[in-house]
Amino acid sequence: MTMPIVFSRPAQADYKEAIAWYERQRSGLGDRFRERLQEALDRIAATPEMHQFIFKDVRRTPVQGFPYSVIYRVKSKKIRVLAVFHGRRDPTVWQMRD
DSSP states (O other): OOOOEEEOHHHHHHHHHHHHHHHHHSTTHHHHHHHHHHHHHHHHHHOGGGSEEEETTEEEEEOTTSSEEEEEEEETTEEEEEEEEETTSOTHHHHTOO
């Protein structure tokens, strides 16, 4: 059984901004990012405890083919996505999110 995934508001904004940015770079690339992100979310939902800890109780899984990761924590039988985060951004940005 997979766990439900809930996006924080900042994570939703990250997600939308990344898709829009990739779509501006090349038509269809935003859709490709969305597909790869969904694959990462499916992996997280199926095996949330498998992915590495990166900060306290926060875990990370990469978005295959893109320099992004899904940053999340498992809480109360659900997965809370804190960020869809580019690898070159300052991690203190998402570390302040709950």
